[in-house]
Amino acid sequence: EAQVTQNPRYLITVTGKKLTVTCSQNMNHEYMSWYRQDPGLGLRQIYYSMNVEVTDKGDVPEGYKVSRKEKRNFPLILESPSPNQTSLYFCASSLVGGRGEYEQYFGPGTRLTVT
């Protein structure tokens, strides 16, 4: 089954404790991306990657890191989480073509709480 998986699905942590949220897709998609969703703000892009070893900032990259060492994986790293990073996080992937011609497939989401 074609899918995007994220782990963990739920995480409660404390300020400053480094964490990683994993994302994996089995569709051989070149493009992967991370979003955060907050009430009233919709989905905001954190980082995206057009292919292996190619990453770029989205609209809200501060406090986050990513890496793309393999095509299927795109982990999101919070080196020193803070309470304002409490949010619902989605990973997404798609094929690459033209200027965003393909639909994005979203993972199930990771609900992160930082206390």
Added chain:
Amino acid sequence: GQQVMQIPQYQHVQEGEDFTTYCNSSTTLSNIQWYKQRPGGHPVFLIQLVKSGEVKKQKRLTFQFGEAKKNSSLHITATQTTDVGTYFCALNDYKLSFGAGTTVTVRA
């Protein structure tokens, strides 16, 4: 990046009625995508519009791209309880820019 504004933020609809949600931009859009997110779920792609004046239908859903490619609309006819959720428009220029969404509730 480019921003898309979406109205209304909330839509309370009587079952069987029609409603429309709008997506507007101050600049010309290369494309517009629509996604639906059910409560507790993740966004799911509905459709993409690329051409000026384009109209696409999916059963009771009608999607339209404005002639100037600065706005788009989603019209749902005969609303059903299965239409509950949040509908997002998004400019997919890889730096994907989502509108804030229209959250739809349905009164049976």
